[in-house]
Amino acid sequence: MPMDDAQHEYVDKVATFFTMFGSARAWAEILGWLMICEPAEQTQAEIADDLGLSAGTVSTQLRSHVQLGMVEQVRVRGDRTQRYRLRPGAWYAVMASELERIRALGELARAGDLVLPRDRPERVTELGDLADFFAREWPPLMERMTAELEKGTA
Amino acid sequence: MPMDDAQHEYVDKVATFFTMFGSARAWAEILGWLMICEPAEQTQAEIADDLGLSAGTVSTQLRSHVQLGMVEQVRVRGDRTQRYRLRPGAWYAVMASELERIRALGELARAGDLVLPRDRPERVTELGDLADFFAREWPPLMERMTAELEKGTA
DNA sequence: GCATGTTTTCAGTATTGCCTGAATCCATTG
């Protein structure tokens, strides 16, 4: 099913938002389209056609989405075509994975101990304290988030 | 004061980390250097010299840091040269400003109401719920973070 | 207000990374 005007506008809005943070245009457009397309499951050919992207681009960017855990593939028996859809709970998964990045920031701060400056060493230690704080707070926050989700779904 | 080997290695580590998220190499190197240089206050010429960057690059990227609130300028009386340093609490400020991005995500979800798909509408609403949750949780989290900071500083 | 040194601007260059399209690879069905 091709896009109507309102849908096109929304895909564009999503694309504009995410390209602001450095993601590729095609990557963001695919994400936006997978949020609102019907049915939710789409083939690569359909996505390429609806968004006016080449097969290669869709293949590459879709894999990126899959690796990031935002999109999953679904197999339909009796049809050799693979279908792709936004993963249920995709947004929550992204937030949960934030913990890894927090930890990486902590590592970066700790690596700075070797070159800790005499003058205002808190330039480095502050970052470490921050990472520690979030590493502690994030898991319970994620639990509360999940609880909230259950409530909404139930 | 020029960099020694350990410092060079650390600047490189910071640069590698941040370029992974799409920032310019020079931008990240300046950030890394401002975290560990002595004294903490540096002139554009010193930064350019220490990092082997052109005057133009330092001027541009440094302004970016200032606009993002990571770096501030300090004026020294009797010296016409401007000095730059990592802003105290810079990392905390970045975390605090995250709230704006959460709100923007919420807006994006709400804009999706106009094209809400019949099939699995939660693809859009889920994002809105998530943004609402974080918009509620973020301010108290920031307060706890600040309290933590005070404790460490005191 | 002038001289001096610093910062900014900007045109040109290099680099990076996206996107395309066609050829190749692969999986599935009958």
Added chain:
DNA sequence: CAATGGATTCAGGCAATACTGAAAACATGC
């Protein structure tokens, strides 16, 4: 196991962006 059609790969073109270097603009101290 052959035939069919979807998915992936990759070389090449292109657009966007980073960086340089020098000239212009600016600010400060004298």
